[in-house]
Amino acid sequence: MIVVRELTKLYGDFTAVRGLSFDVGTGEVLGLVGPNGAGKTTTLRCLAGIIAPTRGTVAISGHDMRSDPIPAKRALAFIPDEPHLFEYLSVEEHLRFIARLYGVADVESRIPVLLDELELVEKRTALPGELSRGMRQKLAIACGLLHSPTALILDEPLTGLDPAGIRRMRETITARAAAGAAVILSSHLLNLVEELCTKLLVVRRGECIAYGTIDDIIGAHPHLAGRSLEDVFLALTADRSPTPVV
Amino acid sequence: MSPFLYLSLTSARNRIVAMARRARRPRYAVALVVGGLYVWGFLVRPLSRGTGEGTAFFLGQPTEMIVTLLIVITLMGSWVFGSDATALAFTQAEVSMLFSAPVTRRQLIKYKLLRAQFAVVINALIWVFVLRRGGTALPSPLRAIGLWVLFSTLNSHRLGAALVRSSWREHGAAGVRRHRASIAVFVAICATIVAGVIMARHELWTGEGAGAFFAALGKVLANPPAYWGLYPFHLVVAPTFAKSATAWSYAIVPALGVMFAHALWVTRTDAAFEDAAIKASADRARRLEATRSRRTMAIAATPKSPTSTLKLAAVGHPALAIVWKNILCLRRTSQWRVFIGPAVMAIALGTAMGSGETDMAARVASGSMAFAAMLLLFGGRLIRNDLRHDMQHLPLLKTLPMAPEQIVIAEIASSAVPMALLQIGLVIVAYLAMLVSTVQILPADARLALFVAAPFAILSLNAALATIQNGAAVLFPGWVRLGPTVSTGVEALGQNVLATVANFFSLGIALVIPLGIGWIVVAWLRQSQPVSLALVVIAAAIILGAETYGVIRVIGRALARAEPSQTE
Numbered sequence: 001m002i003v004v005r006e007l008t009k010l011y012g013d014f015t016a017v018r019g020l021s022f023d024v025g026t027g028e029v030l031g032l033v034g035p036n037g038a039g040k041t042t043t044l045r046c047l048a049g050i051i052a053p054t055r056g057t058v059a060i061s062g063h064d065m066r067s068d069p070i071p072a073k074r075a076l077a078f079i080p081d082e083p084h085l086f087e088y089l090s091v092e093e094h095l096r097f098i099a100r101l102y103g104v105a106d107v108e109s110r111i112p113v114l115l116d117e118l119e120l121v122e123k124r125t126a127l128p129g130e131l132s133r134g135m136r137q138k139l140a141i142a143c144g145l146l147h148s149p150t151a152l153i154l155d156e157p158l159t160g161l162d163p164a165g166i167r168r169m170r171e172t173i174t175a176r177a178a179a180g181a182a183v184i185l186s187s188h189l190l191n192l193v194e195e196l197c198t199k200l201l202v203v204r205r206g207e208c209i210a211y212g213t214i215d216d217i218i219g220a221h222p223h224l225a226g227r228s229l230e231d232v233f234l235a236l237t238a239d240r241s242p243t244p245v246v
Numbered sequence: 247m248s249p250f251l252y253l254s255l256t257s258a259r260n261r262i263v264a265m266a267r268r269a270r271r272p273r274y275a276v277a278l279v280v281g282g283l284y285v286w287g288f289l290v291r292p293l294s295r296g297t298g299e300g301t302a303f304f305l306g307q308p309t310e311m312i313v314t315l316l317i318v319i320t321l322m323g324s325w326v327f328g329s330d331a332t333a334l335a336f337t338q339a340e341v342s343m344l345f346s347a348p349v350t351r352r353q354l355i356k357y358k359l360l361r362a363q364f365a366v367v368i369n370a371l372i373w374v375f376v377l378r379r380g381g382t383a384l385p386s387p388l389r390a391i392g393l394w395v396l397f398s399t400l401n402s403h404r405l406g407a408a409l410v411r412s413s414w415r416e417h418g419a420a421g422v423r424r425h426r427a428s429i430a431v432f433v434a435i436c437a438t439i440v441a442g443v444i445m446a447r448h449e450l451w452t453g454e455g456a457g458a459f460f461a462a463l464g465k466v467l468a469n470p471p472a473y474w475g476l477y478p479f480h481l482v483v484a485p486t487f488a489k490s491a492t493a494w495s496y497a498i499v500p501a502l503g504v505m506f507a508h509a510l511w512v513t514r515t516d517a518a519f520e521d522a523a524i525k526a527s528a529d530r531a532r533r534l535e536a537t538r539s540r541r542t543m544a545i546a547a548t549p550k551s552p553t554s555t556l557k558l559a560a561v562g563h564p565a566l567a568i569v570w571k572n573i574l575c576l577r578r579t580s581q582w583r584v585f586i587g588p589a590v591m592a593i594a595l596g597t598a599m600g601s602g603e604t605d606m607a608a609r610v611a612s613g614s615m616a617f618a619a620m621l622l623l624f625g626g627r628l629i630r631n632d633l634r635h636d637m638q639h640l641p642l643l644k645t646l647p648m649a650p651e652q653i654v655i656a657e658i659a660s661s662a663v664p665m666a667l668l669q670i671g672l673v674i675v676a677y678l679a680m681l682v683s684t685v686q687i688l689p690a691d692a693r694l695a696l697f698v699a700a701p702f703a704i705l706s707l708n709a710a711l712a713t714i715q716n717g718a719a720v721l722f723p724g725w726v727r728l729g730p731t732v733s734t735g736v737e738a739l740g741q742n743v744l745a746t747v748a749n750f751f752s753l754g755i756a757l758v759i760p761l762g763i764g765w766i767v768v769a770w771l772r773q774s775q776p777v778s779l780a781l782v783v784i785a786a787a788i789i790l791g792a793e794t795y796g797v798i799r800v801i802g803r804a805l806a807r808a809e810p811s812q813t814e
Contacts, residue, residue, distance in 0.1 A: 011811075045641070045810070048644075048645050049644055049645060050640075050641045050644040050645060050809075050810060051644075051809045051810070052806075052807065052809075070647045070648065070649060071647075073645060073646065073647040074647040076645070078645050080641065084639055084641055084642040086571060086575070086639065086642075088574055088575045088578040088579055089571060089574060090552050090555070093552070093555060093571075093574065096558050096560070097558070097567050097570070097571050099560045100558055100559070100560060100561070100562065100564060100566070100567035100570075101564045101567050101646055101647060101648065102564075102647060103560075103561055103564075104560060105560055105561050106560075107560040108560070125552060127552065127578075
């Protein structure tokens with residue numbers, strides 16, 4: 001469903017992403033992890049069509065993002081870490097706006113369900129400025145899920161959510177994957193990644209340093225056997241042991 | 247060095263450096279060269295003999311009094327409507343670091359005044375070059391000082407008004423009592439001006455034409471009682487309008503006195519403004535969340551909580567969803583408020599043009615035409631519910647399943663079509679008023695030609711102007727101020743003049759081909775009857791529309807390549 005080949009993004013002389021290739025199939029959840037500045041957000045923005053890769057290709061549901069962007073974007077939902085909302089549209093108007101853009105004919109029946117699922121019913125006429133950080137994130141998630149995307153890209157989706165929201169978001173991701181969506185999840189919460197993801201892509205300085213199931217990755221690094229995902233991540237990504245901040 | 251001075255200087259320096267760094271990109275480098283030539287041609291180029299004669303009236307006595315009146319009216323807006331509440335706005339970083347720091351309110355207000363000096367000085371310099379073409383003997387450095395005093399005083403006044411209103415809201419009746427002296431002065435000034443106009447109303451209405459009206463208005467304002475109310479403001483304006491160094495030297499001392507009195511008033515206004523400032527800062531931050539601090543001088547409108555909405559069908563062309571969204575934006579960001587000024591000016595102008603007439607219909611026709619013309623010229627800069635706003639949401643726009651060209655068309659239509667419909671409505675009002683008027687403002691055939699051709703011309707001109715301004719936002723997001731509302735206040739005066747003239751210059755280039763073809767057709771027909779002229783205007787409008795579409799395609803390609811880092 002999501003096919004990425006030799007994805008490279010340059011900013012002048014700086015290489016933000018270098019030659020990433022990976023696939024996310026139907027029902028799979030790929031965890032994209034890496035230290036700060038590794039190129040995760042740049043990668044996700046390339047996949048979502050927000051920025052154009054310098055080289056390489058991205059295909060969503062068989063549509064190339066460069067040559068056939070509209071069907072590719074129609075199949076996709078991108079939920080960024082910082083919710084991008086229109087400050088003058090209410091919660092419900094956001095959903096109606098997205099419905100029209102994506103041609104969601106049954107919007108009247110879907111809106112109440114989504115609002116209820118994300119606990120936004122009482123805020124349906126509120127503007128984003130009247131919502132808490134977590135509620136704005138829920139609204140961004142609702143907008144992403146409204147058109148039942150077949151490819152779902154989430155960049156730190158749990159930021160700002162309360163414990164109940166986190167649990168619901170976990171369930172939502174699992175349910176969407178079970179329904180056949182290809183999901184990419186970028187997060188620093190390694191326990192979440194370990195729980196939800198069927199595959200892992202570890203990046204550092206824009207390059208892939210590990211890709212596959214967690215078992216595959218550990219299999220390629222036998223000295224990490226039996227260690228937690230956090231230990232594996234730190235071992236793979238650290239140049240040297242960090243000095244603790246006192 | 248004071249930490250506030252350090253913060254102001256380093257922020258200004260870093261802002262300039264950041265803007266200069268963008269010029270390394272080819273597109274910005276070309277724009278810099280073109281912009282430099284434009285500024286040189288418009289402002290700095292040595293004046294040829296006699297150039298100043300045509301604009302000398304800008305610095306005449308009636309203009310001086312009318313400018314004084316306009317300044318007073320603008321400042322009244324701060325008191326009555328509180329439209330300058332965001333004069334209190336600080337950046338989020340300032341709120342976090344300065345409000346919790348061990349500094350006094352007075353220090354914070356002084357910092358606010360200091361920070362505004364960057365914009366005040368820049369705009370004073372721009373206006374020096376603009377007024378240099380007034381053709382008086384006053385040396386430019388002296389005029390610069392006069393303008394600096396004027397703009398600094400206006401800035402202090404806006405801040406002072408915002409502080410008083412803040413205290414009023416905070417403390418209710420106690421706040422009113424605390425600032426009773428300020429409020430009494432404000433009421434007295436209003437009363438003298440209104441009394442002056444009422445007492446001289448017969449002189450204002452009996453003159454023939456606009457010139458007589460404005461001459462009479464200037465006379466009314468230059469005499470008691472209006473003169474008493476305008477006096478302190480006139481003192482501040484006087485150095486700018488001084489015709490010689492000697493006159494300036496007499497005028498500058500009282501002006502400095504008024505400026506320092508304002509500074510003293512503002513810094514001594516012990517109003518608890520933090521709550522209002524935090525609210526204003528939060529409003530602005532929400533508006534400008536995608537912008538850097540270099541654009542935070544802009545005044546931001548706060549979206550109103552929705553009390554009603556517009557229906558949007560779930561299925562249909564997605565471009566209409568963009569238009570729907572932007573119309574809601576227009577309704578909810580109080581952008582209609584910006585029409586109050588042009589409407590008042592149009593009424594005044596229409597009244598002035600028809601001041602010799604007793605026929606109300608003639609005055610309505612004149613006023614409507616004047617309003618339509620003003621909106622045509624300046625309307626595109628009054629509302630910004632298009633890419634000038636939505637470039638702040640570039641990441642979201644780029645994920646939408648729409649071709650970039652369609653997005654651009656929808657965005658431009660969002661501001662151009664409502665503005666054009668408003669103008670067409672005014673033309674219809676003017677046409678109907680002309681039909682019932684006993685005065686023949688235009689011959690019947692010319693009236694009909696105007697009525698038929700105007701919608702085409704209005705639509706194409708509005709689309710072209712909106713395209714120019716949207717194109718600037720897409721091509722140069724790092725240099726164009728992005729946001730929903732128009733910059734107001736002293737910090738924006740100079741930039742607005744430059745930007746407006748640049749828009750007209752671009753439109754002039756776009757009109758070369760349509761007008762050239764129109765001229766050839768008229769010459770070929772060998773007649774300039776109204777009906778022929780109407781047909782030519784329609785043809786020219788269609789050609790301009792085709793040119794605009796070509797530019798929209800270019801903007802669409804630029805939007806497809808635009809990256810969020812350019813707007814962040």
